[in-house]
Amino acid sequence: MSLKEKYEIVIGLEVHAELNTKTKIFCGCKNEFGAEANTYVCPNCLGLPGSLPVFNKQVLHHAVKAGLALNCTIAHKSKFDRKNYYYPDLPKAYQISQFDMPIAVKGYLDIVNKQGEKKRLGITRLHMEEDAGKLIHLTKTGQIADAEESLVDYNRGGVPLAEIVSEPDMRSSEDAYLYLSAVKAILKYTNVSDCNMEEGSLRCDANISIRPFGQEKLGVKVEVKNMNSFNNVRKAIDYEVERQMQMAEAGEAIIQETRLWDAGKAKTFSMRGKEGAHDYRYFPEPDLPILETSAEYINTIKAELPELPLQKAERFISQYGLPAYDAGVLTSEIPLADYFEKVAKLSAEPKLSSNWIMGDLLAKMNEAGEADIEKVKVTPEKLAKMLGLIKNATISGKIAKTVFEDMYATGNDPEQIVKEKGLVQITDTKAIEEVIDKVIAANPAIVAEIKGGKVQAMGFMTGQIMKESKGKANPQLVNELLKKKLGV
Amino acid sequence: MELYQQTIEELHKALTEKKIKPKDILDSVYQRVDAVDHKVKAYLLVTKELAYTMAATAEDRLMKNENVTELTGIPIGLKDNMCLEGVPTTCAAKMLAGYRPPYTATVLKKLTAAGAVFTGKLNMDEYAFGSSTENSSFFPTHNPWDLERVPGGSSGGSAAAVSADMCIASLGSDTGGSIKQPASLCSVTGFKPTYGRVSRYGLIAFASSLDQIGPMTKTVRDNAIMLKHIAGADENDSTSAAINIPNYLKDIKTDVKGLRIGLPEEYFIDGIQKEVKEAMQAAIEVYKKLGAQIVKVNLLHTDYAVDVYYVVAPAEASSNLARFDGVQYGLRDTAAQNMIDMYKRSRQQGFGKETKRRIMLGTYVLSSGYYEAYYKKAQKVRALIKQDFDEAFKKVDILLTPTSPTTSFKIGEKSGDPLTMYLSDIFTIAPNLAGLPGMSIPCGFDEKNLPIGMQLLAKPFGEQDIFNAANAFQYATDWHTRRPKI
Structure with missing residues (x-):
């Protein structure tokens, strides 16, 4: 019996998503990435003596919207709490967060794997909190411990975050990957977060444990941090699961701890000493009143919800006869889904459209490092026109590849390309x-x-x-x- | 009579009649400061340059008869825990020595808009932790009535300055009694408004759910003028209340016929100084003569108030003071070897003894395993204390109690015994936990000629009721007009 057959893997994820509000959560400073250090700051987000937080209602809007999209119950009464700890990137030495009365609880989302199998994963809660600043360590060796000086940029301090905590419902790194993709898709669909992992607007920590199949009690969990891409999340989980299984096999006790993923070494390392038993001394934030959210307000936001990724995917399956996998890929982002629908409608060839988009177009974009489908020169109209040329046998599928290449590079009309290059199919x-x-x-x-x-x-x-x-x-x-x- | 001895009302009249200029008042006040502050030590910083600029602005307004308010040209002293842009604001803490905030507190913006003149920053207990101003990191303030004694605290500088005529009025802040108790010990009129009445934005926080800024003045009428100008909802303070502000002075009454005054039994206990008891009795007689109805009431949870306060207030303080870590501003030990060491050493050197005591106490009661037993339970009892007052105010309009169980004590007398010191605020703590407005007004002197004050309380946002009752008392008596001889 292999280890994977012997041990069940249990994973829960904590996702931090920066909300794309105009201003920060407790002050009027701009919420924007990439500005010169310490330019988007004020007495409030610098935590200067005497300053007080004022809650940005747009944060509530975004959090409620995300909560609803994740099928959560929205709390009519919720509150903020102080999470106390010292770190130079946290100017008040406490983070305003939500402890026992979060804005949204008890949700779920569905993931679909490559085989088209659906699985429902529980979401424990979604709460609002402020982000910390950013530390820059001036070090010759690359080690923080050797830094002669450390600088703090508080531009990010006070940027609103939604923390989304899942139930320990995932059973593989693939589940985790699909969960993250689904969360990202939902947050982007609802336009509450840019979900840009490179800019740190989406971050993820994983709680990982193993237990022998059949055992109900959860194993000792290890928290893994510092995974900066979806692929790293997958790799870190695989590494950690393997480490724990080897330990269990060797009869070693797995200890509850926080470990950091080192992408370069492809290993997790214990954060020994740094963590310990942290006591955050949570207590209700006395500077902010209880947050009341009316049923009417919640309903207004409910009405704003767009068709969500999974609903769209299911519609694509039934309306266009696409395979579940294609539908999943094409609905990962709204612009892509919209692009597909335009091409499918104009060409009346949904499957052919899907093949060309998922195959040639996405490959080409990937190759060119282009993430924005709206910037691609091949407009849906042009692609549909090209598919029309294939359909009426003006060009063969093979010739179409040449036409597509040209079209991607020049943005020229497919008919014109065919004519100019003399690519018309010989049917004589x-x-x-x-x-x-x-x-x-x-x-x-x-x-x-x-x-x-x-x-x-x-x-x-x-x-x-x-x-x-x-x-x-x-x-x-x-x-x-x-x-x-x-x-x- | 010298200008520095006069009230806001009197000076305002003289200013608008063009008999005097703002500069004249300021000259007079600073002359007084120069003459007596080396004995009283109320000022941490005299802001002469700023004051004369503000006086010039005020004069301009008076000349043009534009934007003239009752406070235009009136010299006002500030407790040193309210941020004033570019002006050192220290909380009388070594940690913040030389700290110049880059912004101004809402109350100070309001006073500036009204045309007031800021004379300087007044001494206090470090971070407002204390009842005697002995905890100031810099020096203690002396009671103008007896220089060997304390002025009370934590707004001791604000009380002493008004009492010794070193400003016409001042601002203090009150968490557990920090305006009312020193007002009582220095014989001035001190008001702690309802929690939420005055913006806390720019007030360096002690305990966020209790702190409130209030005026300290020579008369109730001056106090009504001051409160009108500093009260009101503030978009920068989410705990400030959008409740209509009466024109306190215009609506003020001098008679109390039919007014129901409650005497809480739990506040007239053994251990109160004899003369304080007698002064209360005399005050009650004054009110009776004026036609008020005296009613006995009970506030059953009074005994728990000090205990509850010393859980809730230090808990919030421990968190509020965590930001003084040497990272961005304030004292930093540069000899520290690493980050943790920097935190430890900076805080060890920057904080005074009482501050450390309260941080430790607050940290303890919030710790996991103790939170339920202390902090959460204290909040429950706090709700019961508030309920007691709600019930009492169904039967009466005003509650009357002593402000402090004793008159002023000698410098050093209680500073070694924090528990005895904490009891100075035994009567002001419970109403503060309930968020109630409360005023201390002079009502007599003991055998040593030390002032006695009484506390008048009303239901939340019932400030006008207090002004009315207090004003009637000051009409009928002259305790508030007496000044120390220094």
Whole structure:
């Protein structure tokens, strides 16, 4: 029995998403990434003596919207608490967060794997809190401990965060990956977060434990931090699970601790000493009143919710007959889904549209490092037009690849490309027959083989004919006519 | 009579009649400061340059008769825990020595808008922790009535300055009695408004759920003028209340016929100084003569108030003071070897003894395992204390109690014994936990000629009721007009 068959993996994720409000959560400073250090600050977000927090209602709007999209119950009464700890990036030495009365609780989201299987994962809570500043350590060795000086940039201090805590419902790193993708898709659909991991607007910590299959009690959990991409989350979980299984097999006790993922070394390391038993001394924030959220307000926000990723994917399956996997990929972001729908409608060829978008277009974008489909020169109209050319046999699928390449680079109209490059498909039987005759004449041995029963060699002949026609001959016609000529 | 001896009302009249200029008042006040502050030590910082600029602005307004308010040209002293942009604001704490805030507290903006003149920053107990001003990191303030005694605290500088005529009025702040108790010990009129009545923005926090800024003045009428100008909802303070502010002075009454005054039994106990008891009795007689109805009431949870306060207030303080860590501003020990060491050493050197005591106490009661037993339980009892008052105010309009169980004590007498010191605020703590408005007004002197004060309480946002009752008393008596001889 392999270890994976022996031990069940239990994973819960804590996702921190920066909310894309205009201003910070407790002051009027701009909430923007990338400005010069310490320019978006004020007495409030610097925690200067005498300053007081004032809650930004747009944060509530975004949190409620995200909570609803994650199928949570929104609390009519919620409050802020102080989480006390010392660190130079936290100017008040406490973080205003929500402890026992979060804004949203008891939600779920569904994930769909490559096989199209659906799984429901619980969400414990979503709460609002302020982000900390950013530390920059001036160090020659790269080690914080050797830093001669450390600088603090408080621009990020006070940026609103939604912390989303899942139930320990995930059973593999793949589940975790799909969960994160689903959370990201939902937060982007609802336009509450940019979810940009590079800019740190989406961060994730994982609680990982293992237990023998059949055991109800959860194993000792290890918290893994510092994973800065979805792929790293997957890798870190796999590493950590393997480490824990090896320990369990060796009879070693797994200790509850926080470990840091080191992407370079592809390992997790204990944060020994730093963590310990942290006592955050939570207590209700006396500077802010209880937050009351009316049913009416919640309903207004409910009405703002767009069609969510999974609903859209299900519609794509039923409306366009797409496979579950395609539907999942195409609905990961609204602009992509919109692009697909336009092409599918204009071309009336949904499956063909999906193939071209998921295959050629996304590959091309990936290659070019382009993340924004709206910036791509191949507009839905142009792609649909090209698909139309394939459909009416003006060009073959193969020729279309050439047309697409050109279109992606130049943004030119597909018909124009076909015309200018002389790529129109040859459907004239006579012209094709001429080519076939030429190829037959050039390959007597193979012709003999085919006639002798080795039908597989037909492929070679077709290839030669297509090559001779510079790819322009209609493949169906070539096949038909060749068969006729060789009498097979 | 010298200008420095006069009230806001009197000076305002003289200013608008163009008999005097703001500069004349300021000259007079600073002359007085120069003459007596070396004995009283109320001022931490005299802001002469700023004051004369403000006086010039006020004069301009008076000349043009534009934007003239009752406070235009009136010299006002400030407790040193209210931020004033560019002016050292220290909380009388070594940790913040030389700290110049980059912004101004809402109350000070309001006073500036009214045309007031800021004379300087007044001494206090470090971070407002104390009842004697002995906990100031810099020096103690002396009671103008007896220089060997304390002025009370924590707003001791604010009380002493008004009492010794070193400003016409001052601002103090009150958490457990820090305006009312020193007002009582120095014989001035001190008001702690309802929690939420005055913005706390820019007030360096002690205990956020209790802190409130209030005026300290020579008369009730001056106090009504001051409160009108500093009260009101503030978009920068989410705990400030958007409740209509009466025109206190215009609406003020001098008669109390039919007014129901409650005497809480629990506040007239053994251990109160004899003369204080007698002064209360005399005050009650004054009110009776004026036609008030005296009613006995009970506030059953009174005994727990000090205990509750010394859980809640230090808990909030421990968190509020965590920001003084040497990172951004204030004292930093540069010899520290690493980050943790920097925190430890900076805080060890920057904080005084009482501050450390309260931080430790607050940290303890918030610690996991103790939170339920102390902090949470204290909040429950706090709710019961508030309920007691709610019930009492169904039967009466005003509650009358002593402000402090004793008159002023000698410097050093209680500073070694924090528990005895904490009891100085035994009568002011409970109403503060309930967020009630409360005023201390002079009502007599003991055998040593030390002032006695009484506390008048009303229901939340019932400030006008207090002004009325207190004003009637000051009409009928002259305790408030007496000044110390220094």
